[in-house]
Amino acid sequence: MRRRLLALSTLAVLTASACRTAPAPVPEASTPAPSPEPGPAPAADAESFRDTPPQPGKPPELVLPTFQRAELDNGLTVLVSTRRELPLVYVGLSFAVGGAGDPAGKWGLADLTYKTMLEGAGGKDTLALDQAFQNLGVSPSVSVSSDGATLGVRVLARNTEAALALLTDVTRRPALAPKDFERRKTLQLAELVRALGSPGFLAQQAFLRTVFGPTHPYGHSVSGLPSTVQAVTAKDVRAFHEAHVGPRTTALVLTGDITLEQAVALARKSFGDWKGKAVLPxxxxAPPVPARTQVVFVPKPGLDQTVVLLGRPGIAASNPEESALELATTVFGGFFGSRLNMNLREDKGYSYGANASADGRLGVGPVTASSSVRADVTGAALQEFFRELEGVRERPITAKELESAREGLIQSFPGSFESVEGLGLSASALFTLRLPMNEYARTVEGLREATPPEVQRVAEAYLAPGSMQVVLVGDPDTVKKQVEGLGLGQWTVEDPTQTPKPRR
Known part of the structure; x- marks a missing residue:
């Protein structure tokens, strides 16, 4: 339309020039010509917005929960975090002895003990106890780690005292009947048979004994092995409960629609007269950190992928370098854009994903880097693992990498506290790891204040290639020929399903 109007205008000018003596025609109407309609913008203009990405809005202010602590005369700890939004309360008991307290040859005893405690208590058998919890609309959960255990339920606030009465019986008066123990033991063995079919579980078993040693408290998994669980008796379970469950090793955890004063009153009613000989373990x-001299291989014929697990002893949860190490491992392999993941997944296509982490425990926990890679590129993937480890020193962590890790870690904190159960488990961790009530605020402060030189120093110290042990699980015919020539150490075949003999 615009082009046609321009042509007609040009023709009128030419006609006027050729006939200057002719009178000008009188227009029929004085209505002005319509304005030309705008045409479509050029393609470049329509896409120009892509040159400037949208700017993120201001992140919400981080608000951390407040944890309060009290102690009864008998030593029982009471932990509370009040949240009034909903009439819900998490009622839990946290215990200070976990899998690290398993005696030699009977790994899995702690796990089996805490689970058997829910098989009848306070004069109720398994079915009656389960029905009592169901009458409150809940089912108790149990979680056992190397450093402790937690039993708990989430209930309506009006059912807090009733739920606590049941958990008090479970804690103080468990039946631990032989028939209940045998049923729970049978379930535990069945779960282990299933778990031992998992390459990841096999790698974890081999890794713990390689890094910590078979006699170290952290040298085995909490669930144990079939041979060690088979050795556990009902008498062992009763002895473990008597030795390790008592007021000085237990915390009552109440979070949600409840105050510290209310919690202390409930604690005195349920546990005020409790006595026991258990003490904190x-x-x-700290285990030694030797140089790597071997590659530990767990054969599993027919695997299309190889589990690669590298690691070494790291630090304890109370170590002042914890925040810096968390940032360093996050940059290295702790999120999608990390160096290890971008290399193995995005650049090479060897894996669906790779990760790294630092597990701070009551004692020194492990630093790990891991991935499941295509079996046919196991050797090449291992080379990339070590190329990235060497790159920590050769290519120092950049300010952009550090800020991405810092923001991601800090902004993820609220996820741990979004429910009353999350609050309860967070409080339990404070108890089992023996941390102060303001630990989460201190952690965030540490993440915010860690400087690039500090993070770089810690990264070089704990991600040094020579101290990272190597554990592989995969097809022997495919993997061995790829790895033996890499110079990573002696090829050592191990069967993590068997109880190892103590090292001399």
């Missing part, structure tokens, strides 16, 4: 000793 010693902190597990």
């Amino acid at each position: 010693p902190v597990p000793p």
Whole structure:
């Protein structure tokens, strides 16, 4: 339309020039010509917005929960975090002895003990106890780690005292009947048979004994092995409960629609007269950090992928370098854009994903880097693992990498506290790891204040290639020929399903 109007205008000018003596025609109407309609913008203009990405809005202010602590005369700890939004309360008991307290040859005893405690208590058998919890609309959960255990339920606030009465019986008066123990033991063995079919579980078993040693409290998984669980008796379970469950090793955890004053009153009613000889266990000793001399291989014929697990002893949860190490491992392999993941997944296509982490425990926990890679590129993937480890020193962590890790870690904190159960488990961790009530605020402050030189120093110290042990699980015919020539150490075949003999 615009082009046609321009042509007609040009023709009128030419006609006027050729006939200057002719009178000008009188227009029929004085209505002005319509304005030309705008045409479509050029393609470049329509896409120009892509040159400037949208700016993120201001992140919401981080608000951390407040944890309060009290102690009864008998030593029982009471932990509370009040949240009034909903009439819900998490009622839990946290215990200070976990899998690290398993005696030699009977790994899995702690796990089996805490689960058997829910098989009848306070004069109720398994069915009656289960029905009592169901009458409150809940089912108790149990979680056992190396450093402790937690039993708990989420209930309506009006059912807090009733739920606590049941959990008090479970804690103080468990039946631990032989028939209930045998049923729970049978379930535990069945679960282990299933777990031992998992390459990841096999890698974890082999890794713990390689890094910590078979006699160290952290040298085995909490669930144990079939041979060690088979050795556990009902008498062992009763002895473990008597030795390790008592007021000085237990915390009552109440979070949600409840105050510290209310919690202390409930604690006195349920546990005020409780006596027991249990005491807090010693902190597990720090293991040595030797140079790598071997590649530990767990054969599993027919696997299309190889589990690659590298690691070494790291730090304890109370170590002042914890925040810096968390940032360093996050940059290395802790999120999608990390160096290890971008290399193995995005650049090479060897894996669906790779990760790294630092597990701070009551004692020194492990630093790990892992991935499941295509079996046919196991050797090449291992080379990339070590190329990235060497790159920590050769290519120092950039300010952009550090800020991405810092923001991601800090902004993820609210996810741990979004429910009353999350609050309860967070409080339980404070108890089992023996941390102060303001630990989460201190952690965030540490993440915010960690400087690039500090993070770089810690990264070089704990991600040094020579101290990272190597564990592989995969097809022997495919993997061995790829790895033996890499110079990573002696090829050592191990069967993590068997109880290892103590090292001399």
